[in-house]
Amino acid sequence: MTPPHGELLPATRRALLHRIATAQAEGRTPSLVAAVVRGGGMVWSGSRSCVDGHAPDDNVQYRIGSITKTFTAVLVMRLRDEGVLDLGDPLEKHLPGTGAGHVTVRELLAHTGGLAAETPGPWWERTPGSLRPELSDVLGEQPFKHPSGQRHHYSNPGYALLGSLVEEVRGAPWEDVLRREVLEPLGLHRTSGQPTAPHAGGWAVHPWADVMMPEPAEDLGRMAPAGQLWSTTGDLARFAVFLAKGDERVLRADSVLEMRTPAAPPESAEVAEGRAYGLGMQIQHRDGRILVGHSGSLPGFLAGLSISVDDDLAAVVLANSTSGPLVTTVAGDLVRIVAEAEPRIPDPWRPLSEVDSGVLELAGPWYWGTQAAVLRLATGGDVELGPLSGVGRRSRFRANGDGTWTGLDGYYAGELLQAVRRPDGSVSHLDLGSFVFTREPYDEGASVPGGVDPERWRALPQ
Incomplete structure (x- = not known):
């Protein structure tokens, strides 16, 4: 296992190990690997069971599913910050001829465009992307389920459109743009569209028997911007630091803050569960703190990334089973364990170095x-x-x-x-x-709309 960036107390490390061990055993997943980030680096990592006969570490790739959407959203926000587009622009302005051109870029990012949740035809996550070579194959003849802009309705095809938008504007394949503009600057060298060794294999675990079946690892084609990527806990730990603090080489701090801010009207069930959605990021109120990040799943894999900016903490959990452990819940628990056992020590107060x-x-x-x-x-x-x-x-x-x-x-x-x-x-x-x-309540020496009574403040006779 790669040595951690810092040190946690032995009792905290044991509590973290116990949590992922319970998740792996009760969730019946072939393997589970996790990491905790604090202070800009990994402070703990752990795993259960094995990949190819060895315990997985923070360099083993797992498929991360819809966490890919957050990467795609970063690319779109870069285009906005460069002035290439506005989030209020209709898609047609930059990517004509899709049949969904009236939907705005912001609505696609926030899943408020009214588009269907899935593509028409066979299960896109378990079939080759070659079955959907064109955007028309991704959207189908009736792509809309709701009027645009009125409700949050999670849409995988919506992010396929955003990926195509990036390709149209940049004039290069989505993955090439992602590697050049995000992965390489952030040092995410183990994040890729195709798996590279060492990587986990995806498995389906029988719901009523302790037996398994391998899952296909399909190239998603046009749907790649919605869920194609493979990554590691090490890379996602670095990505979590970026999503919390920004990086001028990729996206400034106020733009990642915008991504972490609710941008979609939540459904009643989401309100009850403390959930919301920003621009390519999920938001949840849990255990008295705000967690941001994203979940991910594809046949054979589960992924969860949770960040508490206020606690300066993040957790990544990856597993190689189609269903089983609630990895996003586990990631939130890892954040809570550290936050409660070892609360963040505030930065020392220092006076300003200069002031106007x-x-x-x-x-x-x-x-x-x-x-x-x-x-x-x-x-x-x-x-x-x-x-x-x-x-x-x-x-x-x-x-x-x-x-x-x-x-x-x-x-x-x-x-x-x-x-x-x-x-x-x-x-x-x-x-x-x-x-x-004004410096005083209704200051008579300042411009106060409505004026100030000439008798000013007074006591009322008893």
């Missing part, structure tokens, strides 16, 4: 009407605005370099924050998307 006096002047309490808020300085010239106490509208703002800031998240995402100054240079108020924040 004009920005420092804005720090402190502000009032929208009678509601108190506080503006705090953050790193890199960013600022944060949120309630003075309790819950309320809270957002972080990125400095634009011209004395204004743009909201990155929360209620004010995308809104412009600026300090409005008087002729003498003193600050009159903050303007935030037409909201006026």
Whole structure:
């Protein structure tokens, strides 16, 4: 086994091993391999049973199924960040003639385009992609099950369309683009469209007897962007770090944050289960934390990737059986075990290395009407605005370099924050998307919509 990046306590390591051992035994899978990531590297890995007579390690490939979709989504987000396309663009603008051209790129990413869940004809995951050489074979004569934009309906053909979009814009096969723009920059050298040794074989385990049957490993053809990839726990550990923090060589931090943000209206069952979907990423509220990532399955294989950004933790679980262990649940359990046994130690507080006096002047309490808020300085010239106490509208703002800031998240995402100054240079108020924040509740010296009563504040006679 590859030595781990760091150290966990012996009791934590035993709890992790116990969890995957239970999953492998109760799930009746030929093998199961897992890894935990913290601090930007792998801190634990483990496996149960064997592949080709040997215990699998973090270099053994398994098929990862729909985790492939997250890789495809990264490619599409790169196109958006380059200005090649907008997520609101209809597909027809960049990939004409599909018969699904009115669906937007964002809707395809979030599975809200209304497309069918599966392709027509034989089970696409267990039959050669040569049976579906054209997109028309992937979509069929009636590709839509719902009006576009109205509900979340998971669609494998939708990601086949996104893969074809990447090919059309880049002028190269999807896998070639993926390798050049994502896999190689991130050092994911054991992630590929076809298996390379050492790799696990896929198996079907009889539901009522302890016997097995090998599963076919088909080339999915046009459906490859929805589920083709093979990978390892080592590579997926590195991919998890990227999905949590971004990498300027591939996709910046705010773009991966956008991928991790709910983008689809959840169904009632999903609400009850704390589930949502972003742009190529699944989101789940579990054990009091938010887990993001993706699950994957193809005949013979199960895969799960779960990331808790707040805990600086991620877990990967891979198995080589068609059904059995709930690997995404296991991955979430591995995150929970470490988070509870060895809580994240906060980074040490350090003062800012430099600060703009004009920005420092804005720090402190502000009032929208009678509601108190506080503006705090953050790193890199960013600022944060949120309630003075309790819950309320809270957002972080990125400095634009011209004395204004743009909201990155929360209620004010995308809104412009600026300090409005008087002729003498003193600050009159903050303007935030037409909201006026003043230094005093209804400050008479500032521009307050509706005006300020000339008698100001008063006590009422008893």
